[in-house]
Amino acid sequence: MGKQPNDVFDITGRVIAITGAAGVIYSTIAKGLAARGAKVALLDLLADKAEEVAEEIRGAGGEAIAIPCNVLDAGSIHAALDTILQDFDKVDVLINGAGGNRAGATVPRDGKFTDLDLGELDKVFALNYKGTFLPTQIFCKYFAERGEGIVVNTSSMSAIAPLTNVPGYSNAKAAVTNFTQWLAVQVKVDYPEASIRVNEIAPGFLDTTQNHRLLFEEDDRTLTPRGESIIGHTPLGRFGDPQELLGPIVLLISEAGSFLHGCTIAVDGGFAVYSGVGPLDEKKGKK
Numbered sequence: 001m002g003k004q005p006n007d008v009f010d011i012t013g014r015v016i017a018i019t020g021a022a023g024v025i026y027s028t029i030a031k032g033l034a035a036r037g038a039k040v041a042l043l044d045l046l047a048d049k050a051e052e053v054a055e056e057i058r059g060a061g062g063e064a065i066a067i068p069c070n071v072l073d074a075g076s077i078h079a080a081l082d083t084i085l086q087d088f089d090k091v092d093v094l095i096n097g098a099g100g101n102r103a104g105a106t107v108p109r110d111g112k113f114t115d116l117d118l119g120e121l122d123k124v125f126a127l128n129y130k131g132t133f134l135p136t137q138i139f140c141k142y143f144a145e146r147g148e149g150i151v152v153n154t155s156s157m158s159a160i161a162p163l164t165n166v167p168g169y170s171n172a173k174a175a176v177t178n179f180t181q182w183l184a185v186q187v188k189v190d191y192p193e194a195s196i197r198v199n200e201i202a203p204g205f206l207d208t209t210q211n212h213r214l215l216f217e218e219d220d221r222t223l224t225p226r227g228e229s230i231i232g233h234t235p236l237g238r239f240g241d242p243q244e245l246l247g248p249i250v251l252l253i254s255e256a257g258s259f260l261h262g263c264t265i266a267v268d269g270g271f272a273v274y275s276g277v278g279p280l281d282e283k284k285g286k287k
Contacts, residue, residue: 009256012036013038013039015039015084015088015092015093016094017041017043017095017139018030018040018095019071019094019096019098019135021043021044022046022053025097027042030042030053033246033249033250034057034064036250039088040057040065041065041066041080041091042054043080044068044069045068045069053066054066063088065084065088067083068080081139090146091139091149092150093149093151095152097154098135099154099172100127100128101169102123102124105120105121105124105166106165106169107164121167121168124168125168125171127172129172129175132179133179136151136153140187143191147195149197151198151199152199153176153200154200154201154203155176155177155200156170157204157266157271157272158173158174159174159177160202160272173202177202180200180264181262184197184262185262197252199260199262199264200265201266202267203268204267204268205234205240205269206240206242206244230271232279233276234271235271236269237269237280238269240267248265
């Protein structure tokens with residue numbers, strides 16, 4: 001008899017490796033997954049911050065380890081995988097959370113894209129794309145040997161609708177989405193006997209410490225012009241919270257998502273589906 005509907009989201013005992021786990025978004029996800037009974041391995045260059053998150057999880061009764069890891073270095077990733085296997089005996093899921101942008105790859109207010117430094121763009125592309133490809137390559141070899149595994153990548157709204165001023169980030173996330181779709185087929189070409197599922201989430205605009213000042217003025221209440229533009233194109237009319245990514249991720253890594261493969265789940269308040277034609281508030285005040 002199969003699991004009942006209330007059990008298909010159960011992730012108790014699953015071992016989950018998370019890259020970029022010291023950041024605001026994926027430290028939140030790590031805590032949420034651990035609270036649901038998963039064992040989490042927090043992989044990040046910022047080992048001290050990752051350890052702080054791991055200590056918080058253990059203090060709450062969960063299981064977590066922090067592992068220094070450079071997602072752009074194969075040796076570092078192999079060492080991280082070995083450590084997880086030593087501590088937890090297996091890995092069920094890889095969540096590729098490492099990524100981000102750089103000021104040098106962003107068009108400044110008083111500049112143009114023709115002024116950007118190609119070296120800075122290369123660094124952003126490497127972190128987001130290679131930093132997803134390389135861990136996936138190494139963990140998928142292990143998954144193939146084990147016979148099963150799950151990969152969850154992190155894309156962005158800027159992959160679906162490129163955002164002004166961030167060409168490196170937008171281009172890199174578009175490449176991640178293409179890679180997710182490509183890999184979902186390639187794992188069956190290369191490892192037909194293994195059960196490896198590949199999907200991704202595409203977060204919308206979240207109000208985090210990192211981008212709060214891009215969205216709000218100094219008074220922390222008034223929206224910046226960019227913040228107003230985003231809200232004006234978001235049907236739900238608000239920014240998201242990192243916690244709101246947890247549900248979709250649980251879906252993708254549990255039996256509830258067992259037939260999801262090659263999918264992008266947009267967690268964006270409807271931003272991606274709004275064409276921009278017609279103001280969202282045009283019926284306010286009308287009866």
